[in-house]
Amino acid sequence: MMPQQPARKGAGANSCEASPIGGSWKIGRELKNPRPRLQEEGFFDVPIRISRRPGKMQSRGRILIVGVGGLGVPAAFALARSGPCRMTLIDPDPVELSNLARQVIYRQDDLGKPKTECAARRIRGRFPNVEIEPRVIALDPDNALGLAQSHDFIIDATDDPAAKFLINDAAIKTRRPFVYGGVIGMTGQAMTVIPGDTACLRCLFEEPPGQTEVASCREAGIVGAVAGVIGEIQAAEALASLSHATPRLAGRILTYDATRPARFRTTEVPARPGCRCGAWIGKSATPSVHQ
Numbered sequence: 179m180m181p182q183q184p185a186r187k188g189a190g191a192n193s194c195e196a197s198p199i200g201g202s203w204k205i206g207r208e209l210k211n212p213r214p215r216l217q218e219e220g221f222f223d224v225p226i227r228i229s230r231r232p233g234k235m236q237s238r239g240r241i242l243i244v245g246v247g248g249l250g251v252p253a254a255f256a257l258a259r260s261g262p263c264r265m266t267l268i269d270p271d272p273v274e275l276s277n278l279a280r281q282v283i284y285r286q287d288d289l290g291k292p293k294t295e296c297a298a299r300r301i302r303g304r305f306p307n308v309e310i311e312p313r314v315i316a317l318d319p320d321n322a323l324g325l326a327q328s329h330d331f332i333i334d335a336t337d338d339p340a341a342k343f344l345i346n347d348a349a350i351k352t353r354r355p356f357v358y359g360g361v362i363g364m365t366g367q368a369m370t371v372i373p374g375d376t377a378c379l380r381c382l383f384e385e386p387p388g389q390t391e392v393a394s395c396r397e398a399g400i401v402g403a404v405a406g407v408i409g410e411i412q413a414a415e416a417l418a419s420l421s422h423a424t425p426r427l428a429g430r431i432l433t434y435d436a437t438r439p440a441r442f443r444t445t446e447v448p449a450r451p452g453c454r455c456g457a458w459i460g461k462s463a464t465p466s467v468h469q
């Protein structure tokens with residue numbers, strides 16, 4: 179859920195250490211042994227290099243993914259592909275028939291079962307070095323601060339505008355970075371928030387959308403391919419943050435329009451004076467656009 183264009187008010191919002199599998203010798207060995215002991219045979223033995231600056235990735239950093247649907251599934255898989263990492267998945271919903279086409283991690287025999295548990299089982303089965311905790315809960319005002327506090331980075335993968343603002347406010351209070359994501363039809367958006375340093379969701383949208391706007395976004399639907407792109411970008415932002423690099427979308431909103439030749443555009447988001455995030459204090463930002 180997200181607005182078609184960034185707007186000031188009322189528009190609505192809707193580590194890992196990693197590696198590809200090494201040389202051909204390893205592939206040959208795996209063919210001889212159909213059940214290789216992945217942790218002992220170097221499945222993740224080639225470190226990824228995200229930052230040019232010295233320093234190791236915070237491989238033990240814990241990532242919270244709120245929502246295991248169109249955005250959360252590709253984000254979780256992208257993180258798992260990147261190497262050993264720790265993540266918590268939260269989502270109160272069971273797998274429904276309408277999920278199967280877009281959220282490819284789920285199967286027909288998952289119908290009615292909690293999404294988080296099904297997703298965790300599949301990811302563990304494929305990536306044994308990933309530490310993953312599934313929780314069948316919704317983010318709410320009672321648990322938001324505690325969940326944010328106990329994680330190092332948050333991925334907003336929910337389609338509920340109220341939950342997006344709850345993530346924003348909890349992240350600001352606990353000073354945890356997070357990446358916002360949203361998809362409507364063939365367009366997707368993502369923006370990373372570094373609390374106290376870059377603009378937050380309330381700098382961009384100020385207030386959650388009204389019910390009419392939410393309903394029109396739901397009618398537009400979500401294209402799975404676009405959600406996949408945005409979810410993967412969100413995972414990359416999490417990896418950058420945990421590796422102590424500056425996420426590329428910190429203070430910038432990326433818009434991906436699958437119907438246009440210049441598909442990716444990023445726009446600087448200035449901090450809004452008076453916003454509760456405080457990122458505006460001592461700053462004067464001039465918006466700029468890059469493609």
Ligand SMILES: [Zn+2]
Pocket residue numbers: 377378379380381382449450453454455456457
């Ligand atoms: Zn703000």
